[in-house]
Amino acid sequence: MDTNDSPTNPLTYWDYIATDQLFQLQKPLTDAHDEMQFIIVHQTFELWFKLAIYELRAAVDALDAEEIQRGVHLLKRVASILRTSLHGFEPLMTMSQQGYAEFRDALHPASGFQSSQFRVLEILLGIERVTTEGERVEERFYWENAVQAGHTFTNFMAKYHEDLVASYDNAKQRNVRALMLRLTEKATGRTGVEAYRYLLSNRDDYPLLMSLAEIGRDLQQAMLDFRLHHHKVTVFTVGEHAAGTSDAHKPGHPSCAAYLLGVIKDRSTIFPELEEALTGPAH
Numbered sequence: 001m002d003t004n005d006s007p008t009n010p011l012t013y014w015d016y017i018a019t020d021q022l023f024q025l026q027k028p029l030t031d032a033h034d035e036m037q038f039i040i041v042h043q044t045f046e047l048w049f050k051l052a053i054y055e056l057r058a059a060v061d062a063l064d065a066e067e068i069q070r071g072v073h074l075l076k077r078v079a080s081i082l083r084t085s086l087h088g089f090e091p092l093m094t095m096s097q098q099g100y101a102e103f104r105d106a107l108h109p110a111s112g113f114q115s116s117q118f119r120v121l122e123i124l125l126g127i128e129r130v131t132t133e134g135e136r137v138e139e140r141f142y143w144e145n146a147v148q149a150g151h152t153f154t155n156f157m158a159k160y161h162e163d164l165v166a167s168y169d170n171a172k173q174r175n176v177r178a179l180m181l182r183l184t185e186k187a188t189g190r191t192g193v194e195a196y197r198y199l200l201s202n203r204d205d206y207p208l209l210m211s212l213a214e215i216g217r218d219l220q221q222a223m224l225d226f227r228l229h230h231h232k233v234t235v236f237t238v239g240e241h242a243a244g245t246s247d248a249h250k251p252g253h254p255s256c257a258a259y260l261l262g263v264i265k266d267r268s269t270i271f272p273e274l275e276e277a278l279t280g281p282a283h
């Protein structure tokens, strides 16, 4: 028996949830009233991301083992977690531009751009690195192309790049996009977009795979919803034209709102084969 659970030392809520430790982690840099909310909202998002990643990894394991029902169940949970996290943006919408301006400069050049967990989510869902042909041909994550060197970018790369590449290599055949496609191809005997077209035309024959495709689309929408809500908060708290706290913008993206809109446009599709089957010409 765990000593924490003994009759002489019964387990407490505060020890189990580690509330004392948790409450030590909010450390505002200024006296600005709204900074506490800003920190807690970000920390809460990171906790939801942590749980989403945990469940996503389990979902990937299940799909890899062809346990589709369990995979669907866990992916539904991931979508629910992401949607729940979005409510975290609401209190930020009550912060005025002046309220944010009171502590914003103290954060520079830290930025949500540096959230590695958000990138891990994308990797597990199945984003691809893109090949660029500069002086030498190399594979890069889209975020490496989105910005230019600055502390925001170089600090992020120094701390997380290696781990993210390792996560990516590890998830190459084991991500939601690849596994959804592999399972659909195996069941339909067709490849790529054709596998999804066949599935969609014969949906009654493949109820589990249809549920999988539907939850895949739901997850794609949840990620897009994150970006849309985030963009709205940014416009409300920084304005349409101001730079954010990041120092990594390319000249073509002078304001943070413009930068974020560009990412929204480029990153809204996570499962391109499925989207093409849904929107392209049916056979």
Ligand code: HEM
Binding pocket: 041, 042, 045, 046, 089, 092, 100, 111, 112, 113, 114, 115, 118, 147, 152, 227, 230, 233, 234, 237, 238, 243, 244, 245, 246, 247, 248, 249, 256, 257, 259, 260, 263, 264
């Ligand atoms: C007042 C609230 C917020 C403002 C003004 C803001 C601002 C920004 C800006 C300007 C960027 C673009 C990075 C850059 O400029 O280089 C960014 C990116 C990002 N922020 Fe925020 N942010 C806010 C709240 C949040 C919250 C609560 C989260 C939750 C984790 C978050 C997570 C992210 C993520 C993941 C990115 C990368 C987005 C992408 O690649 O699409 N931000 N944020």
